[in-house]
């Protein structure tokens with residue numbers, strides 16, 4: 133077990149310097165602990181204890197560790213879906229809870245959109261699709277990638293009543309302000325098109341993700357809205373969980389991308405399997421820590 137008072141002093145000099153440097157630069161203790169754990173050299177418990185000890189040392193605190201406040205003690209606010217009943221009364225619609233996976237949290241909801249709403253959103257985007265992109269790790273640019281072969285289109289806030297209505301519904305379901313979310317991003321997949329497994333969270337250790345993190349913080353949760361049925365293929369797959377969810381018009385898939393401390397959850401690896409027959413159209417909605425844009 134880690135001795136909290138010694139946790140910083142007992143680290144190798146390189147790690148002590150790393151912690152000191154990052155605290156000097158005003159980095160978040162949570163992001164730092166996460167990076168230390170992901171280096172594979174420290175457990176999360178050791179990383180947190182060492183950062184807490186360094187913070188106490190800086191404050192010149194003479195109180196022993198158990199009495200001192202920890203930078204990690206309070207879980208942070210998270211969006212959540214209340215699945216205590218099999219049906220959820222959203223303000224303007226009754227939504228069904230179809231399945232719940234507890235950890236990582238993945239929830240499939242039925243009847244989130246009407247057929248008319250799905251059709252109206254698809255019609256609104258008409259022919260405005262362009263080849264999908266991903267965020268480059270190195271510089272954050274939007275780049276075409278062989279792992280994402282679909283086409284995409286965006287619906288900006290305030291652009292159309294139907295999207296605003298659905299946005300308000302999702303915000304109510306998730307107990308999260310609609311302002312703390314990205315605009316709808318539609319993805320259209322023809323036969324063979326796919327999005328290979330990836331994470332939705334932004335990587336605090338990636339230079340290219342910094343500008344995106346600065347605009348609204350981490351992506352805490354994802355809604356994937358299925359806007360049409362697909363004849364064959366096109367499931368949303370979670371390879372590490374052995375889970376595949378098939379598109380059904382009006383359903384919405386929800387998953388949390390982080391833990392309660394807003395740290396990326398590596399169990400959330402997921403992708404869009406190739407469409408075998410038909411066309412798949414989804415709308416993504418990402419919930420951020422803070423006001424977006």
Ligand SMILES: O=C(O)CCC(=O)C(=O)O
Pocket residue numbers: 319327332356366367368369402403404405414416
């Ligand atoms: O196509 C899907 O089912 C998942 C899409 C996805 O993961 C994404 O666009 O980030």
